[in-house]
Amino acid sequence: MQHIEQAGIHSGDSACVIPAFSLSESILAEITRAAKDLARELDVKGLMNIQFAVKDEQLYVIEVNPRASRTVPFVSKAIGVPLAKLAAKIMVGHKLADLGFTETIIPPHYSVKEAVFPWNRFPGIDIVLGPEMRSTGEVMGLDADWGMAYAKAQISAFNPLPTSGNVFLSVSDRDKAAAVQIARDLVELGFEIYSTGGTQARLTAEGIPCHRLYKLSEQARPTVIDAMKNGDVHFIINTPSSHESREDEVKIRSGAIAMKISHATNLAAAEASVKAIRSLKNQELTVKSIQEYHGM
Template sequence: YVLGGRAMRIVYDRDELLQYLEEAVSVSFERPILIDKYLSDSVEVDVDAIGDGEDYLIGAVMEHIEEAGVHSGDSAASIPPYTLSEEVVEEIKRQSKLISRALRVKGLVNLQFAVKEGEVYVLEVNPRASRTVPFVSKTIGYPLAKLSALVGVGKKLRELVPEVFERLQKGNAHFASDFMPSGKRIHSIKEVVFPWNRFPEEDPVLGPEMKSTGEVMGIAEDFGLAYYKAQLSAGSRLPLEGRVFLSVADRDKPKVVDLSRGFLELGFEVYATGGTYRFLRERGLDVKHVLKVSEGRPNVVDMIKNQEINLIINTPTGRKERSDAYHIRRSAVQYNIP
């Protein structure tokens, strides 16, 4: 039994596994280690559903913005999903209803899926209310917790929300929620709030272990504006101009080529450390080089302290990459750089 992903970690090689076994856990016959295969580069999906033993309705299908492997409580999420096809979403809804019916759920249920290369994987099912219920309820305009309580005392969904079943019968329901009409133009983004500034030694990097302490949301007709509102609510004001710093793991380098090009086209200056700098320059991008902390001075942390960096994009991989990156991330928190 694990609460909040406690003591969970993604390891990429044998050395990291041995280090985790030595540092992070007390291993014995009474406390075995569970090893699962990690679906890298997959999309995680949350579903909140409600049932009365006979009928089951999808409150909403949410796509996580962070990849699978980041704890669901630490992930930003979008209603409706913003990269998944409607066919994949329909399959997730179908599986959610079948699972809920098989478990004879009465009330709320939360299901988590991962999608990789179009294939849907079930991660976990929790027959209870999830932390996302208030977010979903505000988005769809129905109080799911209240409906669940009424189901608990014997009410049926068909008498509580007859208009929802009427829309479903006519085929007029939104593809991401049974509770919204198909023509509703809405994007709702849940963003999380972290206490990094209260823990000055903590590395602000996300993983399977939950670290957030709160949530905010942004709503608009299009995804970009809703996401920007959510960032503002979380206290992260995204810059409209200035300098962007990039330092990403080798496996992520191909993914930042278009991103870097987009920043350059918007008029930003792009800075990068050694490996990322060479990778982007080889692809014809006009990026500028900056030293890592371990390479001397002036380095990227000096630029952050001098308020010369306006946005940081950093992806660590494994423990070995975190010495330089740790100082970058801590400086970003200290000087409030998004």
């Protein structure tokens, strides 16, 4: 199961995908080998939860827990196997061979888990994710196309992605280089880009058309909030400029919740959203039951 957001965001708050969508074959093989070695060394019988991190094709272990986790039901639905039931039988002496579960299952479809947050119950709260878990539930999207599966998960998580309109894109200095391709893709998909000064300057320098909006602290009009209130913003990509977010950034992100504007607060989610929007524009959204996906 591959997380979409980078390490540093609590695993319970991060969206994730089965099967992995961007890991190399060598890293997948190394993860499999390391997981088996850890299970043998710890003498685990039943379920075990491992969190790995990958940087520059180097594998790291974040933590290992000899227990089940909240993702077990998601994985079970994704692959069509009742893992908790099988694990309980293993713990009381049954063998995997006796239970008919001896091979890794790689489903032919993508399953995306997305966290659900109680932001609307806390007006004015900053919705940026971090190491502290803040979600209160999970939803799931399935499709043969991973972009469409992500789009379905966003719909279920009350953050439906638009297929046209205007995008407000304003990111921290460390994210500006990576945001250029996201902006270029959005323009290619037919969106108009609106940004504050620093981001607009970078996008303009890269040849990407971009309209200027002002920060609240600049005391000029139109501000980002003006555009949001007027219904001129349909998707927001806003990453924090520092650990302690500026006051106007918090108002933008909390305003997105209050005004029910779709949003992404990190570039990994923004990149996934672009893929999902492309899928929504190029394909028909269809619905099938989990039983149909597993031929039941």
